[in-house]
Amino acid sequence: MLKYQSVAQSIEHEIQTKDLTQGERLPSLTELMTQYNTSKSTIIKALDVLEKNNRIFQVRGSGIFVRRNQRKGLIDLQTNRGFSSDMEDARLSAKVLSFAKVTPTNEICQHLRCSPDEPVFHVKRLRLKDNKILCVEDSYYLTTVVPYLNTEILEHSIFEYLKTSYQLQVGFSEKYLSVGKLSQSNADYLTLSIDDPCLITHEIFYSRNGVPFDYSTNTYHYLNANFFLQITNTTI
Amino acid sequence: MLKYQSVAQSIEHEIQTKDLTQGERLPSLTELMTQYNTSKSTIIKALDVLEKNNRIFQVRGSGIFVRRNQRKGLIDLQTNRGFSSDMEDARLSAKVLSFAKVTPTNEICQHLRCSPDEPVFHVKRLRLKDNKILCVEDSYYLTTVVPYLNTEILEHSIFEYLKTSYQLQVGFSEKYLSVGKLSQSNADYLTLSIDDPCLITHEIFYSRNGVPFDYSTNTYHYLNANFFLQITNTTI
DNA sequence: GAGTGGTCTAGACCACTGT
DNA sequence: CAGTGGTCTAGACCACTCT
Numbered sequence: 001m002l003k004y005q006s007v008a009q010s011i012e013h014e015i016q017t018k019d020l021t022q023g024e025r026l027p028s029l030t031e032l033m034t035q036y037n038t039s040k041s042t043i044i045k046a047l048d049v050l051e052k053n054n055r056i057f058q059v060r061g062s063g064i065f066v067r068r069n070q071r072k073g074l075i076d077l078q079t080n081r082g083f084s085s086d087m088e089d090a091r092l093s094a095k096v097l098s099f100a101k102v103t104p105t106n107e108i109c110q111h112l113r114c115s116p117d118e119p120v121f122h123v124k125r126l127r128l129k130d131n132k133i134l135c136v137e138d139s140y141y142l143t144t145v146v147p148y149l150n151t152e153i154l155e156h157s158i159f160e161y162l163k164t165s166y167q168l169q170v171g172f173s174e175k176y177l178s179v180g181k182l183s184q185s186n187a188d189y190l191t192l193s194i195d196d197p198c199l200i201t202h203e204i205f206y207s208r209n210g211v212p213f214d215y216s217t218n219t220y221h222y223l224n225a226n227f228f229l230q231i232t233n234t235t236i
Numbered sequence: 237m238l239k240y241q242s243v244a245q246s247i248e249h250e251i252q253t254k255d256l257t258q259g260e261r262l263p264s265l266t267e268l269m270t271q272y273n274t275s276k277s278t279i280i281k282a283l284d285v286l287e288k289n290n291r292i293f294q295v296r297g298s299g300i301f302v303r304r305n306q307r308k309g310l311i312d313l314q315t316n317r318g319f320s321s322d323m324e325d326a327r328l329s330a331k332v333l334s335f336a337k338v339t340p341t342n343e344i345c346q347h348l349r350c351s352p353d354e355p356v357f358h359v360k361r362l363r364l365k366d367n368k369i370l371c372v373e374d375s376y377y378l379t380t381v382v383p384y385l386n387t388e389i390l391e392h393s394i395f396e397y398l399k400t401s402y403q404l405q406v407g408f409s410e411k412y413l414s415v416g417k418l419s420q421s422n423a424d425y426l427t428l429s430i431d432d433p434c435l436i437t438h439e440i441f442y443s444r445n446g447v448p449f450d451y452s453t454n455t456y457h458y459l460n461a462n463f464f465l466q467i468t469n470t471t472i
Numbered sequence: 473g474a475g476t477g478g479t480c481t482a483g484a485c486c487a488c489t490g491t
Numbered sequence: 492c493a494g495t496g497g498t499c500t501a502g503a504c505c506a507c508t509c510t
Contacts, residue, residue, distance in 0.1 A: 002433055002498070008472055028476060039500045041277075044478080046338045052288065053472055055351055059445045059475045061507035067446075069410055077313070077413070080467045172293060172468045173307060177313070179415055181457040197433030197458070199415045208469075209295050209489095210259055210303075222415040222433070229465070231316045232408045233444075236287055236303060238479070264495060275481045280497080294494045297488035445508095 007036050007046035012055060015066055022068040026056065029064075054230040067230075074228040080173040080205060086231075096154045097124040097136075097189070108140050111204050111215040118142070120150055129219075135220040136189045141223060142212070145213035169209035177191075177201050182219070190221045197222045243272050243282035248291060251302055258304040262292065265300075290466040303466075310464040311370075316409040316441060332390045333372075333425070337379070340471040344376050347440050347451040354378070357385055359394075362425060363454075371423045371456040381449035407444035414439050418455070427455045433458045 011026065016051040020026075024227060032043045047064060050056045058064050101119045109116055125136045139148070139158075146162065153161045162168040181195045190198075198219050205214035247262065256262075263271060268370045283300060286292045294300050336434045337355045345352055357377040363370045375394075377385070382398065398404040417431045426434075434455050441450040 004498075005472075012472055029478095030476085040502090042499060045498080047477095048284075049470065049472060052470055054408070055472075057446060058477065059508085061509075062445065062476065063508095066478080067408070067447055071412070074412065077465060078467055080469055170469050172290070172303070172466065175465045175467065176307070176310065177435075177463040177465070179433050179456070180462075181433055196421040197415050197417055199413075209298065210293060210301055216340070220415070225415075228410065229313060229411045229413070231314055231411065233316055233406050234285065234288055236241075236246055236285060236291075240479075265497095266495085276483090278480060281479080283496095293498065295489085297490075298495065299489095300496080 003038060004042050004045040004049065007032075007038065007043065008049045010036070011046065011050060015055065020066045020068075022066055024066045026064040026066065029173055039105075051232065054232065057232070069228075069230055071228065074226050077175065077227050077229045080170045091130045093128045093131075094137075094155055095126040095128065096151050097126055099123050099149070099151060099154060104140065108215055110214050112140065112142050114142055114144075118144065121146060123149070123154055124155060124167045129224070132224045133190055134225050135218045136186055137218050139214060139216040139217060142211075142213045145207065145211060152213050168203050168213075171210065173203055173205045175201055175203045190219070192221065199225065199227075239274060240278050240281040240285065243268075243274065244285040246272070247286060249280065251291065255267065256302045256304075258302055260302045262300040276373065287468065290468065293468070305464075305466055307464065310433050310462050313411065313465045316406045316439075327366050328370075329364045329367075330373075330391055331362040331364065332387050333362060333386070333389060335359050335387060340376065344451055348376065348378050348448050349380055350380075354380065357382060359385070359390055361390065365460070368460045369426055369457050370461050371454045372422055373452060373454050375450060375452040378447075378449045381443065381447060404449075405444055406441050407446065409439055409441045411437055411439045422455045426455070428457065435461065435463075 007207060014020075029040060029043055033040055036043065047056065051058060054067055054069065055167070056064055057067050086185055102122045103114060104112065104114060104118070104120045106116070108120065112120065114120070120143055123137075123139045123141070125137045125139070127137055145168065149158070159170060178200050180198055180200055182190065182192055183199050184194045185197060186198065187194045199222065201218045201220070203214075203216045204212050205216075206212050250256075265276060265279055269276055272279065283292065283294060285292060290303055290305065292300055293303050336358055338358045340348065340350060340352060340354070340356045342352070344356065348356065350356070356379060359373075359375045359377070361375070363373055363375045381404065382402075385394070395406060414436050416434055417428065417438055418428055418434050420430045422434070423430045423432060435458065437454045438455070439450075439454070440448050441451045441452075442448050
């Protein structure tokens, strides 16, 4: 564990345990330096991490303040772990609808930058939270990056499996969102009616060295799924 | 202009003019140091800015690579400028539907952390892009922070006005997204039918020192508005 | 003017990737 | 093993806020 990471975790822990609310002030830079017995730059680096994660905001000449948010039960659009691995996300589950090696369509080849000759895994799952249906998920995985999958893995977290078994972590991802009307088949899966509204997302997941390996389409239940996102202003 | 900012801009400019594609490699840290005649930390800071803005990704032991994205015509969920002020966003416009000082409801008071005695500005606008209707926007502004508005301003960018006239910049914001069915009145504004699908967003904008001053609800045209977002993995 | 966050430097050392 | 990005330090100096 790096020094700045442990400082960041420790400050985060303070915020949680003291249950600080939005706008409450943290110790100053110099105080944090002596408190953690480290250099100014390391503290700044730790604070940058917290700021990037929307936990604090810094005001020049004034101080460091807590940023609080996350209404409960909302889906955080800014994580790229699929869904799982948050504290309270134990209540999430997945039901495998189908699972097979298939020949990729042109669209998939384009997003995963692969040739039509390479087969890919196609996984269709129903995602649930507290037994309420969240969405239908259609995922395609590059077999060159993800050589093996089984239903056991698919019922839990794929990304968790990839991390522990292959040291493969998501580096970054892209999401595309649109709104539409449900097809008959998706309406059936979501126990809604045809032409009911839905949010459709297309996501591409890249490894840490920039290789796309997962292309997924999600169709969300318009009543059970709500989303949030936090933005910090930066100017290039 | 700070040194790291000008370095960041300069690298960004290189990417644009050379039209580098995703995955193309940039000069190494040491090369950039000599090229810009500055210290390692300053280069790192510049690269951090670019990384935060999803323009590059860095791979330890390997190099610095271009990250390219932005399909055209999509709404970037990660900006907090309302809409305007991108290069190609000149094509965006607004039509004022109504504009008045009103007494805030409880919901608004809560989000803007104000008392029900303080009047707030209520602005209702139709947002258009290339004369295609994007959304209906309902905004509430704290009069303590935004003391004056007029239709002239509202037809252009409010945030631009706040910046130039009051040195007021958005520090950060929150967005909440959900999907629903159109009411009759919103359907009329969007020239759609009642019960057609729509994306509804609630946004709270905070100044740089953490004061919420704008609470907005947007109802998007489900065919004309599409969205995207880029995520970089960070672990606290 | 005291206190706070932010920039910038030079340099030592570490950790990972590729060949 | 050479080259690359990443961590950490100590210290000088700058810019802003608050009262």
